[in-house]
Amino acid sequence: MTAAAEKAASATAVVPGTRRADRPRRWSFLAALALLGVLLLVSVTAGLAIGSVHVPPGEVCDIVTHALGADWPEPVWSRARETIVLDVRAPRVLLGAVTGAGLAVVGTAMQALVRNPLAEPYLLGVSSGASLGAVVVIVFGVSLFGPVSLSAAAFAGALVTLLLVYATARAGGRITSVRLVLSGVAVAAVLTAVMNLLLLTSGRGNEAQEVLAWTLGGLGGVQWGTLWLPATALLLGIVVLLVQARSLNLLLTGEEAATTMGLDVARFRARMFVLLSLVTGVLVAASGPIGFVGLMLPHVVRLFVGGDHRRVLPTAALAGAVFLIWADIAARTVAAPMEIPVGVLTALCGGPFFLWLMRRDTRRNTDRGVA
Secondary structure (H helix, E strand, C coil): CCHHHHHHHHHCCCCCCCCCCCCCCHHHHHHHHHHHHHHHHHHHHHHHHCCCCCCCHHHHHHHHHHHCCCCCCCCCCCHHHHHHHHHHHHHHHHHHHHHHHHHHHHHHHHHHHCCCCCCCCCCCCHHHHHHHHHHHHHHHCCCCCHHHHHHHHHHHHHHHHHHHHHHHHHHCCCCCHHHHHHHHHHHHHHHHHHHHHHHHHHCCHHHHHHHHHHHCCCCCCCCHHHHHHHHHHHHHHHHHHHHCHHHHHHHCCCHHHHHHCCCCHHHHHHHHHHHHHHHHHHHHHHHCCCCCHHHHHHHHHHHHHCCCHHHHHHHHHHHHHHHHHHHHHHHCCCCCCCCCCHHHHHHHHHHHHHHHHHHHHHHHHHHCCCC
């Protein structure tokens, strides 16, 4: 891609479903990053402090800095509180940050790839495959990989689903974004039917309750030993997407314009779909299918930093991390001592947002004279 083409792509990047996207000033982007960075630190501290056992924020900071090797905090806290902060809440809070950031970033890229403001990370049916893998482990009691058997099966299900979707899309000829989306819908419907059949014939009601809890998403039960995989997937995904940010901007100008400027649209989309599906599969395997994060946050972020993906992607990652940390805090405190699945709260936020987004799109299409 030439330098002129990259400049044109960045300048003309249009957010799907919006009238225009003015190029934001650099200070606005930096201010947004600084504000979200502070909010993330505050959110992490709150996540470590709030719970059935309240730990003062100052004590949380002392425990964390002491665990990182600092000698100056005098260890006056109890061993029980240190265990709660470091071994129970810290992995959960970090998984929330990683999952929220990952879903927001994947949703941002998905909306650009299919040029649809309603696109989200589970567009290709990856969550259905992951759910089926989890159901197989729960129903048949598979424990081949020990405590990570469920996560491994969920990721394997997501990977198999991706292969099925691509095989289905390729069966009709040239792979297009429309064909991929339709294939994802069809494969997801079949996998959901198989999952329901397994639950119906299992003969044990407690398994259905366990599956329901998993499919609603949650961050509980995570351990330090399993946190590295979603964190690595997030890091690699963000790095690759930032490298390809100019191509994503170029794609928003339209397929014909992007092709004219030197972008192989079909190959680029195929690579990006594979990357995004794999990242989504890892995140779903770690936390379950938490909905609407990847739909809402990209639109919220674009209101403040514009449509350039070099700015949208890092901002969306920070915003998604902050959002899901607070959603998880609410999930474990609103109805304490009972814990609400975090996916329920994100759906309560995302459902109205989704309806508003559709209404806005319908109104704008009507204003333009589009049926």
